[in-house]
Amino acid sequence: MKPEQITGPPVWPAGTKSLVSKYVTPELFNKFQGQKDKAGVSFEQMILSGCQNIDSGIGIYAGSHDSYTTFGEVFDQVVLDYHGHKKEDKHISGMDHTKLNCPPFSPEDASMI
Numbered sequence: 001m002k003p004e005q006i007t008g009p010p011v012w013p014a015g016t017k018s019l020v021s022k023y024v025t026p027e028l029f030n031k032f033q034g035q036k037d038k039a040g041v042s043f044e045q046m047i048l049s050g051c052q053n054i055d056s057g058i059g060i061y062a063g064s065h066d067s068y069t070t071f072g073e074v075f076d077q078v079v080l081d082y083h084g085h086k087k088e089d090k091h092i093s094g095m096d097h098t099k100l101n102c103p104p105f106s107p108e109d110a111s112m113i
Contacts, residue, residue: 001052003044010051020050020059023077032071039064043071058082 009026012018024047032043041063050059060078062068068075076087105113 001048003042003048006044006048006051010047013054016054018050018054018056018059019078019081020047020056021054022081023074024050024060028074032074035070037062037064037070038066041067046071 009029010021010024012021029043034042034044036042046063046067047060049061050056053059058078060074062071062075068079072087079085080087104110
């Protein structure tokens with residue numbers, strides 16, 4: 001299948017559990033059909049994998065960083081469902097290695113360091 005062959009809202013077989021099947025409703029498909037992000041990646045390209053692989057867990061993949069903005073109505077829901085992060089959440093990096101809480105290395109791994 002090619003992206004241009006997706007000409008209408010996907011019809012998911014019963015039991016499909018991918019996030020694309022959950023959040024790409026006919027209404028959202030019709031809203032985004034034929035649209036592209038700033039990198040030129042079409043909405044159909046982003047959902048192609050999920051249309052071909054109905055056993056996929058996610059099934060929608062951003063074509064570029066801009067995809068998350070251009071198609072935010074879908075990606076915000078997918079990210080929240082998959083990662084538990086809301087759109088307004090902020091990632092905070094802690095670069096202080098002394099605050100890491102890591103289990104000790106196994107003797108075998110420790111011998112390689």
